[in-house]
Amino acid sequence: xxxxxxxxxxxxxxxxxxxxxxxxxxxxxxxxxxxxxxxxxxxxxxxxxxxxxxxxxxxxxxxxxxxxxxxxxxxxxxxxxxxxxxxxxxxxxxxxxxxxxxxxxxxxxxxxxxxxxxxxxxxxxxxxxxxxxxxxxxxxxxxxxxxxxxxxxxxxxxxxxxxxxxxxxxxxxxxxxxxxxxxxxxxxxxxxxxxxxxxxxxxxxxxxxxxxxxxxxxxxxxxxxxxxxxxxxxxxxxxxxxxxxxxxxxxxxxxxxxxxxxxxxxxxxxxxxxxxxxxxxxxxxxxxxxxxxxxxxxxxxxxxxxxxxxxxxxxxxxxxxxxxxxxxxxxxxxxxxxxx
Amino acid sequence: xxxxxxxxxxxxxxxxxxxxxxxxxxxxxxxxxxxxxxxxxxxxxxxxxxxxxxxxxxxxxxxxxxxxxxxxxxxxxxxxxxxxxxxxxxxxxxxxxxxxxxxxxxxxxxxxxxxxxxxxxxxxxxxxxxxxxxxxxxxxxxxxxxxxxxxxxxxxxxxxxxxxxxxxxxxxxxxxxxxxxxxxxxxxxxxxxxxxxxxxxxxxxxxxxxxxxxxxxxxxxxxxxxxxxxxxxxxxxxxxxxxxxxxxxxxxxxxxxxxxxxxxxxxxxxxxxxxxxxxxxxxxxxxxxxxxxxxxxxxxxxxxxxxxxxxxxxxxxxxxxxxxxxxxxxxxxxxxxxxx
Numbered sequence: 156x157x158x159x160x161x162x163x164x165x166x167x168x169x170x171x172x173x174x175x176x177x178x179x180x181x182x183x184x185x186x187x188x189x190x191x192x193x194x195x196x197x198x199x200x201x202x203x204x205x206x207x208x209x210x211x212x213x214x215x216x217x218x219x220x221x222x223x224x225x226x227x228x229x230x231x232x233x234x235x236x237x238x239x240x241x242x243x244x245x246x247x248x249x250x251x252x253x254x255x256x257x258x259x260x261x262x263x264x265x266x267x268x269x270x271x272x273x274x275x276x277x278x279x280x281x282x283x284x285x286x287x288x289x290x291x292x293x294x295x296x297x298x299x300x301x302x303x304x305x306x307x308x309x310x311x312x313x314x315x316x317x318x319x320x321x322x323x324x325x326x327x328x329x330x331x332x333x334x335x336x337x338x339x340x341x342x343x344x345x346x347x348x349x350x351x352x353x354x355x356x357x358x359x360x361x362x363x364x365x366x367x368x369x370x371x372x373x374x375x376x377x378x379x380x381x382x383x384x385x386x387x388x389x390x391x392x393x394x395x396x397x398x399x400x401x402x403x404x405x406x407x408x409x410x411x412x413x414x415x416x417x418x419x420x421x422x423x424x425x426x427x428x429x430x431x432x433x434x435x436x437x438x439x440x441x442x443x444x445x446x447x448x449x450x451x452x453x454x455x456x457x458x459x460x461x462x463x464x465x466x467x468x469x470x471x472x473x474x475x476x477x478x479x480x481x482x483x484x485x486x487x488x489x490x491x492x493x494x495x
Numbered sequence: 496x497x498x499x500x501x502x503x504x505x506x507x508x509x510x511x512x513x514x515x516x517x518x519x520x521x522x523x524x525x526x527x528x529x530x531x532x533x534x535x536x537x538x539x540x541x542x543x544x545x546x547x548x549x550x551x552x553x554x555x556x557x558x559x560x561x562x563x564x565x566x567x568x569x570x571x572x573x574x575x576x577x578x579x580x581x582x583x584x585x586x587x588x589x590x591x592x593x594x595x596x597x598x599x600x601x602x603x604x605x606x607x608x609x610x611x612x613x614x615x616x617x618x619x620x621x622x623x624x625x626x627x628x629x630x631x632x633x634x635x636x637x638x639x640x641x642x643x644x645x646x647x648x649x650x651x652x653x654x655x656x657x658x659x660x661x662x663x664x665x666x667x668x669x670x671x672x673x674x675x676x677x678x679x680x681x682x683x684x685x686x687x688x689x690x691x692x693x694x695x696x697x698x699x700x701x702x703x704x705x706x707x708x709x710x711x712x713x714x715x716x717x718x719x720x721x722x723x724x725x726x727x728x729x730x731x732x733x734x735x736x737x738x739x740x741x742x743x744x745x746x747x748x749x750x751x752x753x754x755x756x757x758x759x760x761x762x763x764x765x766x767x768x769x770x771x772x773x774x775x776x777x778x779x780x781x782x783x784x785x786x787x788x789x790x791x792x793x794x795x796x797x798x799x800x801x802x803x804x805x806x807x808x809x810x811x812x813x814x815x816x817x818x819x820x821x822x823x824x825x826x827x828x829x830x831x832x833x834x835x
Contacts, residue, residue, distance in 0.1 A: 293664065293688075294678055307726040307728055307729035310774060311774045324633065338642075346686070348633075350692070386647040389649075409633075434652075438630070
């Protein structure tokens with residue numbers, strides 16, 4: 156039985172696919188059946204003139220550092236062009252309600268029955284149904300077809316909260332090398348990360364509602380004096396999660412899977428000891444952060460967060476001072492772009 | 496490839512299987528391959544003399560209301576003998592470190608490959624490996640074989656916390672009737688319910704570490720004036736979860752599955768409106784409850800919880816006053832039994 160797709164043309168028009176790349180977009184060929192009708196925003200990493208070749212037939216805009224400087228002026232300094240954190244620029248310039256971002260080394264994954272997974276179909280299912288951040292449903296996403304709330308789940312909590320983030324996972328090939336990124340297990344579940352709980356976000360396969368939380372989805376400035384073991388995706392996840400919790404919107408994690416062909420192994424154990432010194436300050440900061448009641452938008456929350464980080468984490472490592480300034484610049488850029 | 500069992504004879508001797516029943520224990524036949532070497536504690540529901548027939552070859556103790564009164568004296572009033580909440584008595588009299596409890600209408604479930612699931616093997620895996628209550632691992636239980644922490648997961652948080660509760664799930668037959676208890680999906684995952692998040696516990700297939708949290712695993716007094724929609728398992732889950740959170744120990748949920756042959760449908764929608772009135776007081780109470788730092792054992796926490804419930808929930812419904820008294824009696828019974 157083939158389930159009818161929930162993705163109508165008008166829904167599809169509300170989403171941009173944001174991809175950052177240092178060169179080849181060959182991976183798009185495999186995605187053609189699923190992405191051909193979407194609009195792509197491609198951000199070229201590095202300082203070169205535009206050299207990215209997009210496979211024929213895709214509808215896209217292509218930006219590089221020069222474009223960012225033209226559009227953002229001096230605020231362009233908050234955008235990293237050295238790696239995939241440059242995708243933040245794509246989030247900023249998109250005019251759509253929803254964003255889907257995917258790494259340029261990801262292929263279409265197969266479900267356990269061998270069928271190609273339409274990642275966006277599942278991301279839309281996640282985003283268009285509520286989350287359950289304030290009470291955990293042990294049968295996982297209760298809004299999924301064929302699932303329900305478990306017996307005893309409080310009736311008054313069954314309306315759930317709007318979903319702001321859909322955090323997809325990835326599968327990769329077993330290669331005999333022990334690694335914390337080599338996941339081979341397909342788990343047929345979507346869960347809401349409960350309120351108050353932090354996660355390490357992965358930007359490989361991620362969708363979000365830009366209207367709800369766009370200003371809080373920022374991958375920061377990277378490779379500029381960051382402490383050992385610091386990870387821009389972890390950082391983005393900490394920021395977005397505490398803001399979602401404050402705003403009363405949900406973060407889901409789980410399906411859909413993509414296939415990660417060459418998972419990097421950037422976190423060697425050798426970094427562990429160095430990371431511990433800042434982690435022990437940074438994680439508790441996020442576990443305890445409180446926003447003023449007046450902060451009622453992602454934009455306000457993110458600016459407030461940048462101030463608290465400046466005040467409380469600058470002493471941990473000078474990098475956090477630099478990062479907090481970049482966060483404030485990001486919000487300034489956001490404000491200027493959407494002022495009118 | 497057959498994985499060697501982690502359950503050694505000496506580990507098996509540290510666990511009691513607690514079953515409450517109103518009569519037939521025929522279900523044990525199917526469990527024989529898995530339970531034959533365990534000690535069973537059987538609690539007979541109702542007021543009759545002992546009439547329960549245990550299939551040959553099982554090692555067991557059988558208790559009824561008369562035994563409870565002999566052993567606990569007047570404190571026996573905290574034990575319900577009208578339904579499966581009578582299992583609490585079994586938890587109390589067990590001398591073992593670990594308890595596994597299972598409903599007497601549950602059969603052995605099969606995994607997706609058609610293999611019978613050894614529920615206790617999985618419960619031991621859950622209980623003997625740490626939990627991750629303070630930081631969510633998006634690849635689920637990182638201590639499971641073949642799984643790890645996701646990239647970026649803070650190193651300092653990777654030791655985890657001791658696991659106190661292993662909450663197994665159940666599968667049931669599709670019967671065309673819409674019901675919140677008819678789960679047909681096998682999800683190959685174990686997750687830690689994060690600190691600060693509540694769940695609706697199900698006692699169908701549940702294991703816990705009695706040394707860590709035994710006094711907090713109590714199914715209360717039921718069928719005695721409880722408000723519409725009140726559910727003893729939800730209540731037990733709320734109490735045990737806030738106490739686990741305070742003690743810094745973990746609650747896992749997910750695998751193993753059992754097969755629930757006749758899932759009752761006690762929660763009709765008609766109860767929804769009536770439940771809302773007490774839920775709106777009771778759930779926020781548990782979301783906000785704070786224990787004094789001096790409360791460092793499950794016993795102390797549970798007594799403290801009974802006092803707070805008396806103070807804050809008695810006005811919601813007289814049942815909560817009765818329940819708080821039963822909770823205090825339970826702790827008194829516990830104290831007397833383990834005083835020497």
